[in-house]
Amino acid sequence: MNAFVAAFLAQDGLSNGAIYCLLAIALVLMFAVTRIIFIPQGEFISYAALSYGALREGRVPGTVGFLLVLAACTVVLDLLGTSAGMRMASLRRLPRRVAPALVLSALALLSARLHLPAVVDALITIAMVACMGPMLFRIVFRRLAQASSLVLLIVAVALHLVLLGLGLYFFGPEGVRTDPLFDMNFVLNGLPIKAQTLVILATCLVLVGVLFVISERSLTGKALRAAAINPIGARLMGISAELSGETAFLVAAFIGGVSGVLISSATTIYYDSGFLLGLKGFVAGILGGLASFPVAAIGAIGLGLLESYASFYASAFKETIVFSLIIPILLWRSLAQPGKGAH
Numbered sequence: 001m002n003a004f005v006a007a008f009l010a011q012d013g014l015s016n017g018a019i020y021c022l023l024a025i026a027l028v029l030m031f032a033v034t035r036i037i038f039i040p041q042g043e044f045i046s047y048a049a050l051s052y053g054a055l056r057e058g059r060v061p062g063t064v065g066f067l068l069v070l071a072a073c074t075v076v077l078d079l080l081g082t083s084a085g086m087r088m089a090s091l092r093r094l095p096r097r098v099a100p101a102l103v104l105s106a107l108a109l110l111s112a113r114l115h116l117p118a119v120v121d122a123l124i125t126i127a128m129v130a131c132m133g134p135m136l137f138r139i140v141f142r143r144l145a146q147a148s149s150l151v152l153l154i155v156a157v158a159l160h161l162v163l164l165g166l167g168l169y170f171f172g173p174e175g176v177r178t179d180p181l182f183d184m185n186f187v188l189n190g191l192p193i194k195a196q197t198l199v200i201l202a203t204c205l206v207l208v209g210v211l212f213v214i215s216e217r218s219l220t221g222k223a224l225r226a227a228a229i230n231p232i233g234a235r236l237m238g239i240s241a242e243l244s245g246e247t248a249f250l251v252a253a254f255i256g257g258v259s260g261v262l263i264s265s266a267t268t269i270y271y272d273s274g275f276l277l278g279l280k281g282f283v284a285g286i287l288g289g290l291a292s293f294p295v296a297a298i299g300a301i302g303l304g305l306l307e308s309y310a311s312f313y314a315s316a317f318k319e320t321i322v323f324s325l326i327i328p329i330l331l332w333r334s335l336a337q338p339g340k341g342a343h
Contacts, residue, residue: 007191009308015197015266017304018204019259023281024288024296025208026252031290032228033248035149036141039156042278043163044256046271048129049264050167051108053176055121060112062170063128064105070135071101077139101135104128118181126257133253134246141249145241160275167271175268181261200262207255208297220247280307280322286329 023041030038051061074097107124110116140159144152180196187193215221226234227244235241263269263277280303287299303322310321 004191005312009312010305011191011193011197013305013308014301015200015304016307017301018200019263019277020280020284020303021204021297021300022207022255022259023278024284024300025211025293026255027278027281027285028288028290028293028296029211029224029228030248030252031285033224034137034141034145034152034245036152036156037149037282037290038252039153039275039278040160040163041252041256041281042274042276043160043167044129044132044253044274045260045263045277046167046269046274047132047163047170048125048257048260049178049269049273050171050176050260050271051128052121052125052261052264053178053269054171055108055111055125056118056178058112058115060109061125062166063132064108066166066170067101067128067131068105070132070139071098074135074138100127100131104131118179122181122261125261126254129257129260130250130254133249133251136253137245137249141245142242145245164272164275167274171271173271175270175273176264177268178264180265196262196265200266203258203262207258211251224248276319283323283325283329286326286333289333 023045026041027038030036030041047063051063054061075094078097104124104127108128111121111124136159140155141152144155147155180194182195182199184195185192186195186198213221215225223234223239224244224247226237226239227241231241234244259277260269260274267273281300284300284303285296288295290296303325306325307318307322311318314321
């Protein structure tokens with residue numbers, strides 16, 4: 001390996017590491033706020049990539065119908081799960097809950113017919129996937145707020161399997177690889193640099209910065225931090241656990257949508273590709289104990305670089321090398337915090 005190859009692999013590793021960084025942050029946020037190890041996070045990526053690919057080909061993605069079904073299920077569960085006195089209040093909130101799904105579905109149908117620009121398709125796709133997050137929380141996890149972490153993990157695995165099967169039904173077994181949003185190249189000291197790589201890195205930095213500012217400056221961010229640090233105290237102070245869960249799912253789904261659109265031009269995405277991507281984000285997340293955002297972000301960048309160089313030296317064992325990191329990480333954390341499992 002010479003310096004040129006090393007620099008080229010580093011560019012690829014940083015690009016992948018930025019995606020893993022976003023996934024790790026989403027997983028850490030979900031676990032901190034809701035205690036859910038959210039295995040289906042990768043499905044947001046595959047749904048976004050495949051939906052974006054379908055729109056670019058002038059087809060209506062299956063997520064449009066899925067979005068409408070989720071909205072209908074949310075409304076029905078809200079009406080059935082409330083008392084007669086609260087039912088009128090639920091009916092008054094009905095337009096607000098249904099409107100986003102209806103508007104986004106109409107926009108997707110319009111985009112598939114008119115072949116709108118790629119940026120517009122990307123924004124519609126991200127919005128559709130982000131809209132799924134809160135509805136999945138209300139349908140699947142809202143009534144399990146007091147359940148144990150093991151129960152939540154089992155439900156998350158079940159949801160992953162359901163979304164995986166629906167992904168096969170919606171999109172089929174064929175993969176999708178889209179054109180880059182910015183198809184330009186730059187040359188720096190003889191090294192070609194893709195504009196899409198710079199977009200991925202910039203998007204990662206912007207999202208991390210925005211999440212940091214929101215968590216530090218906004219009332220919603222402070223409420224999420226309170227719910228993550230002390231859930232009981234947050235409830236006593238009037239912070240809604242339900243609203244915190246919906247917000248966490250919204251952020252996680254939005255991050256998954258952005259990641260799916262960005263990564264769809266870098267590699268071919270299949271209906272089941274999200275699972276492996278989500279696991280790599282999980283590996284980075286457990287570096288920070290599913291609690292530290294900076295450590296998880298640093299671990300994600302390191303994971304991307306390791307994967308890139310492993311693909312050069314041992315391509316057949318690339319995934320094995322990456323996932324084998326779980327064992328020493330868990331061993332290190334158990335030795336660093338002895339006695340935690342006894343309490």
